[in-house]
Amino acid sequence: MAGANKKLPLWAEAGLLPTLNLLAAFLVSGLVIWGLGEDPFLALSLLVDGAFGFQEAIGYTFYYATNFVFTGLAVSVAYHAGLFNIGGEGQAMLGGLGLTLAVFLVGDTSPFLAIGLAILGAAVFGAAWAFIPAWLQAKRGSHIVITTIMFNFIASALLAYLLVGPLQRPGGQMPESADFPAGVGLVHAHDLLAMMGMEFEQSPLNVSALIALACTFAVWFMLTRTRFGYELRVVGKNHSAARFAGIPVARMTIVAMMLSGALAGMMGLNEILGEQLRLIGNFTLGYGFVGIAVAFMGRNHPVGIVLAAILFGALYQGGAELAFEMPNITRDLIVMIQGLVILFAGAMEHLFRDPIERLFMRFRAREAA
């Protein structure tokens, strides 16, 4: 298997293969749609147009993508440290809680401070929620996949408690907090562009998208350029070699998980501080899980993750538009399509890799001759 990744040029590796997998997923989805008596091609065009066809659509696509960038990065940082963090969902919820508390703490006195604190709060609470499973894994060897799953359930119940109790919106009926004080919230992209004199349709896209990009760069830099990243990857690959190299495995495990949790927690910036401007009980809507798929579709490389995130953003937004336009295509069907995309693009990379590689081999051989 060694050097297998060397067998293909980058454009084929990063461009051709994912595209083929995507097409395969759409093919199967198309068959289902066709089976349900709808026109798959119309559906596809509506989906694409709905995702990128007009400014607002693009705004929404990138808005959703922002969520996935956060959760995807979270999964991959943990993964590089050899940990499977399925707890992104719960960590995101706690992140949302953290930022909400920060907002209600100082929101009235100083919106700016509040926003700053909120960003911090999101990261800190997310990290804290990841800490316990991490600690249990590092010190007690408790299976982190299980503990993180459990912590998702616990987080949702905890949030529910607070949102129908202490944090309940006055007179509210649903588990949601009161609205944030005026002025507390992240600037929307259209406002930002307007300031720069550019006209852009309204959409929930907001500056947390930039924060996400900053995180992406930070993660990439951390993994490839820093000693910490190097040690993190060593721990991820081989504990006994890590000890040999004097790297404290337990501490690294915990730190990596907390970083992961912090990233997941920051998802709340986009959803809560960017758009909803109040804490909603189930605002994470499974984005934490999708992050797993995003991370693997992006081959756990920051850039790949951004691309995969955009793909999923497009599926969410385009899917919604599709459901608008074709009443018989329900949101359930969209969910299924997402599942298929994850299956083909996330788990079946060899489906086309092997044949394509053979193709390239033959090609090279001919060149050589």
Place this chain on the structure above:
Amino acid sequence: MDQPFAIETRGLSKHFGDVRANDELSLIIPKGTVHGIVGENGAGKSTLLKMLFGFYRPDGGDILVRGEVVRFQNPMEAMGKGIGMVHQHFMLVEPFTILENIILGSEGGADLNAAKAKAREDLKELEEKFGFDLPFDEPVERLSVGVRQRAEILKALYRGAETLILDEPTAVLTPQETEQLFGLVRQLKAQGKTVLFVTHKLNEIMAVTDDVTVMRAGKVVAVRKTNETSAAELAELMVGAKVAREAARAETGEHKVRLSLNGVYASGDRGHTALTDISLEVHDGEVLGVAGVAGNGQTELLEVITGLRRLARGRIWYDGAVIADEKTTTDPITLRRMGVAHVAEDRLKTGVVESMSARENAILGYQREADFSRRGLLKLKEIAKRAAGYFESQDVRPRNPNLPISSFSGGNQQKLVIAREISRAPQLMIIGQPTRGVDIGAVTKIHDQITELRNAGKAILVVSADLDELLAISDRIAVMCEGEIVGTLKVEDSDEQTLGLMMAGEKRNAG
């Protein structure tokens, strides 16, 4: 009619990508003989064997078994033709008992207990015939390599092997175990079986084989009758040039104590006492060899010295300062800074990170040194330069630091590891199994480097399962048995037999 050839290959070829692992390979192995194969790391030995065993499929050429052409699709078919193989890395299921491992795949019947009962019967016979005596109901993970290997051989015979393939069977054995193995091999031969035998140790070739084939770069470069050739000639044929005599050990005189252990106790991973009252000293300008049957505490010894395992009792001094006792252990990073280098015993498990590139492996353990990282940032250029340097100085092949370390042979991996550890000009060098599975070309080079260090007045502690090696490079040899040092000998008054007996715990000696 009775076909004289157990195995014959005609123009056999196997490629991996653009590597010609086996290239138009033809050889003939007469029935009832012991046939040796030697060659450098990466010469293509394992590949050849794996094809004969149906594990790889040839890209070209034929394999003939007893005169008829065969096209093995899988090992099962090879076994059907009476070919059995003992792999370099044992193919045993650790939590299973020997018996379970032996019947795995040829249980004959759905009911496991019945299958076991039947197997016991059949095995009795084989045991008589070849004089095995194995603890059938012990889980393999609790057994020594020697026992595991005999289990592997019995497994092959149980499957009716006529021809037995052994890939580097002695790499991890003690002299006694090796002797035992050879005894077995001779017995197999006496019973009319054919044995195919790969090793890097030429004296073993001389000891057991009838014929020997020399491979280089996937080709057969020579075939000899063993009694008509010599180790020297084989060595030459292998590398394609005269092998330099190993560097002589200069007189270094009396020197200060660099490392000393005093009454050290430590427990192993399974909670048992692995080290009992270990006391020893290593001086500057000397090589202290540590001999012992695998699993008698050598591993733990290396670990306590290099800060990877805490002591239960006792003290360790380095250069006059305590580096470890009940309470304190000095972490590997600090130790390295103090000038203690460590070549890990288990390369793949500890010494390198397999999936990482050779370049990244070149700084493993030194990643925090000033010349590799500053303020938490890696100095990539510097690292690349250093790695390239190692490749040159040690002649590591293939010469490409960006390949994952896993795609280098153990031999080449080892060269890289040694380079990494020597490069820091250590005062004390702790080395586990310096040349396990490494071809003689590389062995000579590595031994030379150890000797040069010693001559330069550095202190060196070497743990090795290979007595020839210890005898060749050590000044003194300490022998471990059941976690104790049963004796320490000057190299001039030690020899295989005495050491062997001490390792087996038969003989004590306060040298």
Place this chain on the structure above:
Amino acid sequence: MEFFADLTLLIDSTFRTATPLVLAGLAGLVAERSGIVDIGLEGKMLAAAFAAAAAAAVSGNPWVGMVAGVLASMFLALIHGYVSIAQRGNQIVSGMAINIAVAGLAPTLANFWFHQGGQTPLLGDEARFSAITLPFAERLSDVPVLGQLYTEIISGHNLVTYLTVLIIPAVAWMVYRTSFGLRLRAVGENPEAVDTAGISVTKLRYQAVLIGGLLCGLSGVVLSTGMGAAFIRDMSAGKGYLALAAMIFGRWKPVPTLLACLLFGFVDALQGRLQGENLPLIGEIPVQFTIMLPYVLTVIILAGFAGKMDAPKASGIPYEKDH
């Protein structure tokens, strides 16, 4: 006496709720013993629940439902197998993908066929596996303790639950007492050894995932045609994940896994019982916290077992024999 009554009905409920967990847990166990991690239990369960309810609704016969449910689950198992074995893909991603795809597909089909918004029609008693009253249950009911135990706890469960009681020893026997079991355990520990012993790793693993599919299918069947009487979107409600947790608790061994499932079942029943109760000292626990109980307990017990759990060494790692 109050307490005794409570206990009996807690235990009674435990058996019911544990049934799907046990089946799914054993499914995960068989798959993972062969080296295939199956986080897709949830999806298979849901698919089986749907197929069973749909087929039973159409045919009016629970057995038809059972067959359909099991087949659906085995089909998904086959896909997961193909992805994990032939494609050497990431098994966790594959599992999650299946969970998501099914969560979308099942209600879609339900809606397409029955137009009840992602649900299947309610099943009449003849179309489902309703409670079976064992012989003499009525008469023994007033015999103190033993009689009551028999009536309250042993009797009155649905057929699949009783079936499960047989399946547990069967699976244990298969894993530990048959040659197939030996190979199964071997391939999860060291596939290369199995390969060199001349057994096809691929075939073995496919067999394992299919058996897993069968068991997991039954767990879905019991949801929609035994305990429930219709398919409702997401009705598996995380049981697949819980079963996985139970299996890891059970250290990949049948009986401990069973115990873990029973524990979960019991705690779940208990949390229901605790809701709205005014407990001494504590007072009334908010629902949100009683709901947490099973999960918190899981974490605590997991933390209780120090040290690495003896997972099959090769689980989750695709086997590639180079050329």
Place this chain on the structure above:
Amino acid sequence: QPVLLYDVGGKFDKSFNEAAHVGAEKFSTETRISYRDFEPSSETQYEQALKRFARRKADLIVAVGVGYSVAVRNVASQYPDVKFTVIDAIIELPNVQSITFRENEGSFLVGMIAAMKTESNKIGFIGGMDIPLIRRFERGYQQGAEYVNGDITLIENYVGTTPSAWNDPIKASEMARSQYARGADIIFSAAGPSGLGVIQAAKDTGNLSIGVDSNQNHVAPGFVLTSMLKRVDLAVYMAMKEASDGSWQAGHRVMGLEEGGVDYAVDEHNKGMFTDEMKARLEQARAKIISGEIVVGDVAGSNSSH
């Protein structure tokens, strides 16, 4: 063309989304005016959907569910010339009609029915997701029961604390079985699709259950004592009707017993279970509630505006 937007619960939640759907159907069959509807899959899509149809100048946009309150407030102020009707929430804007229900009043009556019908003096309540909206069902139910019989015991359970609680009939039925085993013989479930589990349990154990939102008496005739109707269908129907004949008005409309917004269901499936004496008492209570003689309690802050 009017538009109907469900909440994340989805069109066929066997609950008020479905009721809304029924109302819209009734409207379009009567008037032959077709309507568009949409099931958002996340809160984010609420605003997206509202905007979208507002831009298309829909005659009326009916948004079902309290979750819409914020989104409607934002969009309605952006599109002052578009009519919005929001159900279960209150928005004070000139182009928004808010409709809320007095679920507690309807629950009061079914509480009375349960109290009059029970033989064990124990009745049960099973809520779906533990939120104030559902708590007020429980509150009214309890009050109604105690109005009939002061020392009746109420056993309560909630399936869960997240939206998944609406879709867990298995757990609901386990809770119901437990309640029945503990002596309750009638259970009122306000749990959406999970409620089917309760009805199933009633059937399996030979007890009685009370349905919710839409009339569920037919689900298991003989085992569903009655259903607490929340006439979202009526509300939607009226809103659309008014919008089409121009009588639509912004403002807050509360639909309690008086307005026929809530009630208990009697039909061929269950009329056998009602004695005239029961009916009499119920009508009496209804009158008293309407006249304000009986004040049905409520949980903190329901119905207060945003």
